[in-house]
Amino acid sequence: MFSVIIPTFNNLEYLKLCIQSIKKNSKYEHELIIHINEGIDGTLDYIKKSNFKYTYSVKNEGVCLAFNKAASISTNKYLVLGHDDMYFCPGWDVEFEKELKKLNHNNFFISGTMVQYFNGLIDLDCGNNPQTFDEEKLLKELPLIHFDDFQGTHWQPSLIAKATWEKVNGFSEEFSPGLGSDPDFNMKLWKIGVRIFKGLGKCRVYHFSSISLRKKAWNNGAKTFLLKWGISIKFFKKHYLRSASNYNGPLSDPQKSFEYYFDLFITKFKLIYSLVISSKNEKVNS
Numbered sequence: 001m002f003s004v005i006i007p008t009f010n011n012l013e014y015l016k017l018c019i020q021s022i023k024k025n026s027k028y029e030h031e032l033i034i035h036i037n038e039g040i041d042g043t044l045d046y047i048k049k050s051n052f053k054y055t056y057s058v059k060n061e062g063v064c065l066a067f068n069k070a071a072s073i074s075t076n077k078y079l080v081l082g083h084d085d086m087y088f089c090p091g092w093d094v095e096f097e098k099e100l101k102k103l104n105h106n107n108f109f110i111s112g113t114m115v116q117y118f119n120g121l122i123d124l125d126c127g128n129n130p131q132t133f134d135e136e137k138l139l140k141e142l143p144l145i146h147f148d149d150f151q152g153t154h155w156q157p158s159l160i161a162k163a164t165w166e167k168v169n170g171f172s173e174e175f176s177p178g179l180g181s182d183p184d185f186n187m188k189l190w191k192i193g194v195r196i197f198k199g200l201g202k203c204r205v206y207h208f209s210s211i212s213l214r215k216k217a218w219n220n221g222a223k224t225f226l227l228k229w230g231i232s233i234k235f236f237k238k239h240y241l242r243s244a245s246n247y248n249g250p251l252s253d254p255q256k257s258f259e260y261y262f263d264l265f266i267t268k269f270k271l272i273y274s275l276v277i278s279s280k281n282e283k284v285n286s
Helices: 012-025 043-049 062-072 092-102 135-144 162-167 181-191 221-229 233-240 258-285
Strands: 002-009 031-037 053-057 078-081 086-088 108-116 158-161 196-207
Touching (some): 002 012, 012 086, 031 062, 053 062, 078 162, 221 233
Parallel strands (some): 002 031
16 A cells, blocks of 8 residues: 655664564555665665565665665555654554545645654653563553644654655755754645645554664754755744644645744844854865
């Protein structure tokens, strides 16, 4: 039904749990595509022996290139983007399917809801690694927790039409290895007229809190976004995506209130400061 794309970077035990959850908790059969960065911990051999579809980078090239490479060999109409440190909860694909049936176009970006042992959209401590993961507790207690659909997005897991993905050329690789690439992708969708950015409260993954992201120093995605779009990620999420509010339909252009102009002044000040600093650095390095 969906092409499910999972980048991984020497994270085999998490990846195995992720794949297991997709196989166990999906109603439908999906095309699973793994992008392997390095794979020197046994990941490459495991994926080859398991006959999973995959793309490969000898060195870690980050999530932007990983998503782009894997998406290029996908064969289904819709892509689901995930990460190797996610456990897909029962019914995740059913909820995505229900949402698709309400739409008659591809102008959407739909995401799920992250459950974490701390600081998640839903807080539920079921362990912080595969060894301490309490699957029984998760499957028993999570269905009892209500969470509304929300405006904006929580990035991954996310559902996007492949045609829309191709229209904006996937993820922007100037954000490699990856920080800031999700809001940038959403801004590119906004620029082509997408106004449905919706998080589904019943489509859930248990997330082991960005395990992959801790493995190396990452890029300054906030600065790259600011210089590219002229506004901050925080401003985009607040005034465009209107994140953290309940879903009430397609978004409209930002409301030009006093708060909007005040926040705009702050973000433009940051932009000017960043441009000045960048100019000074260029002179020093030239």
